[in-house]
Amino acid sequence: MTAAETLPEVTSALVDAQRETLDEHEDRFEAAKALTPRLGAHWRDGHAEFGFWTPQLVGEVPESAVQLELLTPAEDVDLTADEQTVEFDRELVETRREGEFTWAAVDGVRPGTRERLGTLYRLSYEGEGERETVTDPFADSLPFGSYGPAELYDTSRLDEERADREYFERLEADGVAPHASEDDGLPRFEPATSMLEIHPGTATESGTLAGLTRQFETIGEKQEDGEDLTPAERNFVGYDAVQLMPVAPITQNEDELGYWLEQTETDDSLQATVRRPDMVNWGYDIVISGFGTVNPAILETRRPDELVDFIATMHTLPDPVKVVFDIALGHADNGALPLLNDEWFAGPGMYGQELDYTEPVVRAGLLELQRRKMDFGADGIRVDGAQDFTNWDPEAEEEWHDDDYLAEMDRVTQEVAGVEYRPWMIYEDGRPWPRSDWELASTYRTLIDQHPHAYQWGPVTFAHNTPALQTFWATKWWRVKEVADMGANWISGVANHDTIRRGTQLEPEPPFSQPQINRYLGDSEPEKLDRAYNNPASTVLFHAFLPGCPMDFTHANMRAPWGFVRDTDAVWNLKVLAEEENFPAWQIRPEQFHDDAHFERLKEWGFEERDELSDFLDLLARAVEMTDYDKAEIATLLNTMGTPIGEEFTVEELEQLGRDWMRDVADFANLAHWHDQQGDERTAFDLAVREFRQGHDWVVGDLTDGDTLDYVYPTDGTVLYYGHRTAPDGGEELLFVGNMEGVAERVVPTDLADVSDDGWELALSSPGLDVDGAADPLELADSEVALFVR
Incomplete structure (x- = not known):
């Protein structure tokens, strides 16, 4: 491979383009919208172009000190290996800085493809006696996680080779007039009639997008040949859309090794041990950096091609199925702090770090990241926590909802297979949440009123709904009636990733003065919870009678366990574990705990019975409350009281136990374990209800x-x-x-x-x-x- 070298003329053209853009636009946000598509790494006509937003370097690091570090594998890399040591050819090339931006055009690098790892890159400079690096928030591929270097990737090839090009060409030909953009007539994908929510990390045995693709390919082949589906396979069909829980890169547990471990370095080589990312997470603990690509923990091959393959498979089924992305851009996990410059952040908030939507480059950059993610070919976008897109007004001393930004999200144009379009828009918005009266005050219609083509999550769908409680359907009657009268643009149904999680936090045997559990749902807690979220009466009500778009969750359809799975938080992991104190009662039957296939890690700690685990979690929850989450005091208190397994714990051991819990629960929730448990009569009924809706779509x-x-x-x-x-x-x-x-x-x-x-x-x-x-x-x-x- 030829040596990498800067292309001075092309680099100068990048700088000139920045200057011209800033000269053309008096409004800094409009200028930023024109500039951000150039950021990141782009493979163009045999060379690569790199752009970084680097305000943190201005006045701090001389321009001449900043170089682009390029790491090209010296040998073939097996991207499916769990761990390997790789030798990289290391090259440092010059960059050009213009104001807050750093640019370089480079020859002699190679883009990543489906078959081959491409050149890795990052900015690099000497700072206070050691080399500092700057990661790329606009990366197209992060094979070793958010904290490893980005990979130059040939994204144009991804688009050119996709198998569903005709699907998008039909959209352009049809024009979809009823939902065309009011601004420019671009087609907009029609809303779905019903939808299935899927967590890629637990939906199949492999926990990957490739595994999910194979599953739907098998289903499609059976449908094509007229073969009967298994009861488990029925749980995935009868919908005309699927919503993937977030697939963006996520934070990592700082107490673990990581997936990019540098060993030795010379001027022209770098040796690194690379490990397969295996973070366990529900998807919402994102770091913003790399948002436009895919979390490598759900990629079997560590290639972003898997997401295109999945979408193309859904689009080419005998009855094509739309794909909706769950976009969580309202906040960032604290793990984003070392990855992004300070301009991205407004300060700490409820979920980690609040983002500064008033900063023009941040505002434009987030929209650009949204565009890149959606250009994988999604039909729709669900905006997570739209009520959280807020900014602080220091004069009024209150936050205000940034509806102008939400409108900008609605105007982002996608281009897939040469076709420009806009996606079906869905907002989760419960404002005035978190105001104390939000449940009464929220109309769930604010963004529908502003964008009549858009949908919102309806009032019976929000996280706080717990249909396992007695009188739920009586006390929620007024909201159900609203669904009937004004729910045409609402996502409806009671089963999703949040509602089931909230269900497991209920007290299984509450005192008489508290809301009771509906005893008619079943004889045991797991049976009650399963039936609460996969209920014949509510299924027919939402799918066959009421308007809007009913959504189910795979784990509810399978009556499989689901919980708050995240082993990525070293700080709050124990608190999260304590909040799961009722999980064993609701989600684990005693015989399942005894099964050798489940809870292998927890059993190594000495837990032999489900009730021992319940008792320990109860003690932990009390200790967390009594110590105000002081980990050292928690350990002391547990050891003083004594644990059900007779062990004394250090803080480090408690934190490891928390990680082991998360991984065991994620394994337990993997749907592959529950295929054989599916009843023929029940799954046939559920599918018949969904098919009824598809055949009677006037009920929307x-x-x-x-x-x-x-x-x-x-x-x-x-x-x-x-x-x-x-x-x-x-x-x-x-x-x-x-x-x-x-x-x-x-x-x-x-x-x-x-x-x-x-x-x-x-x-x-x-x-x-x-x-x-x-x-x-x-x-x-x-x-x-x-x-x-x-």
Whole structure:
């Protein structure tokens, strides 16, 4: 390979382009929007161009001291290996600084591809006797995690070789007029009819996007050949969209080794031990840096190609499925501090670090990172915590919602397969959260009112909803009625990554003065929780009768365990563990704990029974509360009280136990363990409900004046919902009746809804329910439901 060298003329052109951009735009934000697409590393016509925003160097480090460090593997690298030592050819080339930006155009480097690791890069300079480095927040590939050097990657090849180009070309040909951009007529992807939320790290045995792709490829082949799906496979189909939980690079546990370990260095070589990233995380602990690429922990090959492969597979199924990205740009984990310059941050906040959306380059940079991530080919974007995009007003001494920024997110243009478009927009926004009266005051419509094409997470979908509680369906009736009357642009349903996590934090046996658990859901806590989030009555209500876009979660469909999985936090890991004190009761059956396939690490600590683990977590939770989370005092208190396994713990051992817990829970939650546990009748029913919605998509609209949704009053021990709807063209009617919770009740469906008896046919009924006709008496136990059509 030829030696790397700076291309002076091309570098000068980059500097000139910056000057011209700044001259053309008086508004710094508009200038930044034009500049940020040039940042990062770009492979162009046989050479590479690099751009960094480096305000931290101005006035601190001479321009001549800053070099671009290039590390090219001297031999082939097996990117699937768990650990290996690699020799890199090391070269330092000159850069040019213009104001707050640093540029370099370089020949003699190689881009990464699906088959080969490309040249790694970072800025480098001498500072206070040692070499300092600057990472690239706009990286296209981070094979060794956020804290390793970025990789020059050929992203144009990624786009050119994608297998779903015709999918995007059809969008351009169709124009999608109803959801075209008001500004420039660009097509916008239509909303989905129903959606499945997926956590890539636990959805398949491999915990990777490649594994998820193989799973859907198998399903697609069976659908193409007319073969029956297994009960487990049914849980993934019947939707026209999937939403991936965040796939951006995340923070790492500072107490662990890391994945890029430099060993020896000379002027022209560097030896490093590289390890396969294996962070366990639900995806939301992002560091912003590298947001435009993919978390390598969910990449089997450490190649970003896997995300394109997954999307292309979904788009080319016999019935194409949209892909929605969950975009978490409202804050950064504290692990972002060493990766980004100080201009990115407004200060510490509820989730780590608040971002400074008022800084023009930060504001534009975040939009650029969004654009790059969505250019992998996503159809839709879910903006996590839109109410958290706020700025501080020092005069008013209060924060204000940055709705102008949210509007900018809505205007970002994607280009995939040569087609420009805008995605289906979804906002999670519960403002005025976290104000104390937010649950009563939130309309969940602020951003729908501003952007009529957009969707929001509806009031029954938000994290605080806990349908395992007795009277949930009675006390939430007013919100369910809102879904019926104004929910056409809401994401609905009760099962998602947050609601199930909140469910496991409930007290399994609360005192009489506290809200009780719905005992009719099952005989054991795990059975109650499973049925609360995979419930025949609520499934039919949201999927077959109410408007909007119902969303399910894979783990709820599979009735598999799910929890707050994150081994990446060295500071708060023990506190998070303490908050999971009720997880064993809700999510682990005693026989599952005894299974050799589960909880291997915790058993090595000496836990032999599930109840021992519960008792320990209870002690830990009390110790955390009593010591105000002083880890040394926690260890002392636990050792004084004595633990169920008779061990005395140091702080370091407690922290390791916390990491082992997270990894064991993540392994336990892997859906591959639960395929054989799926019931044929239940999964067939759930799929039939989803298919009903796909075949009756008129129900996505709001109920009209002639439609009905109500409940039987007084409740008398049962929360019984009933409803009647007529299609807009008058050609079809639906009659719904469901026992949402409580004792069994005998009813006549047509009498409840006050409709005529003739012509009704049974469309859906919960497994095992004996149904004669809509005009005949029907006995409904808790969670049982019937839907009739005529």
